[in-house]
Amino acid sequence: MTRGSQRERDRERAAARKPGAKGPQDGLTPEQRRERDKKALEEKAAKKAQQSAAGGGGTSTDSKNKAAGGGGGKN
Template identity: 80%
Template sequence: MTRGSQRDRDRERAAARTAKSGKNKDDGLTPEQRRERDAKALQEKAAKKAAAESGGKDAGNSNAKTKK
């Protein structure tokens, strides 16, 4: 049995799903603006993580990763 028609159907379904979700790659930003936005988001995330680690350490935390 050939799989060509199934592939075509799957492509159509995938296109319909992406169109329905409304999430497009085109957000009206230039690549430079997108890089700046993403860098800012990563910096904020790293700062939040660092603050959580410094303020929320538990002496008895058995799940903490330690270097050996």
Template identity: 70%
Template sequence: MTRGNQRDRDRERAAARVGGKGKNKDDGLTPEQRRERDAKALQEKTAKKAAGAAGGSSDAGGKSTKK
């Protein structure tokens, strides 16, 4: 084995780089509560996106993108 402990050191470094990032599965919510929370967040996101698209769809710049 020519690498010695290099592989182990690389794994430790990679784990340190990730740090606290990632998904936290233990958030203290039941699956039903988690679904409700996610559904509410998704509804807010789509409403915000729809409001932005409705407000930005008018051609206020005077330039047309059609050729």
């Protein structure tokens, strides 16, 4: 059996395991999805900005490395 037909058969079997699974399942158009994602990113950025303005508490690895004073810098 050639690889091409094996791949095709695999795709058919995978599709049979997930009936009706063609594309995203949220029922939104691409424009609606973009708007939803844009809003989520804006909320995330606002939350992060609020945390940094409130005194940090973020999870940035840069601040952890700077605070530890260690690193791979040349001395």
